[in-house]
Amino acid sequence: YSPFLCLLIIWFIVCLDSPLVLQSDRNVTVNARNHMGQLTGQLTIGADAVEAQCKRFEVRASEDGRVLFSADEDEITIGAEKLKVTGTEGAVFGHSVETPHIRAEPSQDLRLESPTRSLIMEAPRGVQVSAAAGDFKATCRKELHLQSTEGEIFLNAETIRLGNLPTGSFSSSSPSSSSSRQTVYELCVCPNGKLYLSPAGVGSTCQSSSNICLWS
Structure with missing residues (x-):
């Protein structure tokens, strides 16, 4: 067909208030194209x-x-009220992600994971992680650091438990101190910050020369 005939057919279909169908x-x-014919x-x-x-x-x-x-x-913008990813493996981002709200589906766990590198959450006015109706757990393979450069670290709870703390040795001049079974211990801190338990006495039994501090 000639270009004029094609335009005539398209105009005729549109005038009949019918869908415009292009098949190939x-x-x-x-x-x-612009006025100069450029694409x-x-x-x-x-x-x-x-x-x-x-x-x-x-x-x-x-x-x-x-x-x-x-x-x-420069960017991709999603203006819908909700972005839903239905894949079984979730969503994978190659670089940083900036969002005001991340929420899992009802009865599903929310999981943020970095399989081979670190997971970093940053905010100029603070980062808050809360579990309103359950437990909050933080586990790692090596060391867990809680650091505050200019403020303090608060542990505010009805009960604070420090499990599996090592027990350090303490040499007392009183021979009767070891005759009875020890039931009360003192929480001690080594110069390097490591915590350990020491048998409680009349005075403090924490010693910087404890075997725990020397071998830590």
């Missing part, structure tokens, strides 16, 4: 993929026209 055995390509945008619909080549790609809501999805060379 391979793909359908729509090009946009400024292209949309290609193929059997395996839909490709758009343009400076900015937008998907808008039909009701109010707000942007639901936009992408350009």
Whole structure:
């Protein structure tokens, strides 16, 4: 068909208030050009993929026209109220993620994981992690550091338990101190910050020369 005849057919279909259908055995390509004939945008619909080549790609809501999805060379913006990832492996981000709210599905656990590197959460006004109706657990393979550069660290709870603390040795001049079974211990701190238990006495039994401090 000639270009004029094709335009006439398209105009006739549109005037009949019918859907405009473009069919091809391979793909359908729509090009946009400027007044100089240069290609400024292209949309290609193929059997395996839909490709758009343009400076900015937008998907808008039909009701109010707000942007639901936009992408350009600098950023991708998702304007929907909720971003839902249904894959079994979750979402994988190659670099940093900035979001005001992350929430798991009902009755599902929320898991933030970095399989091979560190997991870092930063905020200029603080990071808050809370479990309103359950326990909060932090486990690691090596060392767990709680550090405050300018403030203090508060442990505010009805009961604070420090399990599996080592018991240091204490040499007392009183021979009767070892005759009875020891039931009360003193919590001691080594110069390097390590905690250990020492048999409680009349005075403090913490010693910097304890076997725990020397071998830690």
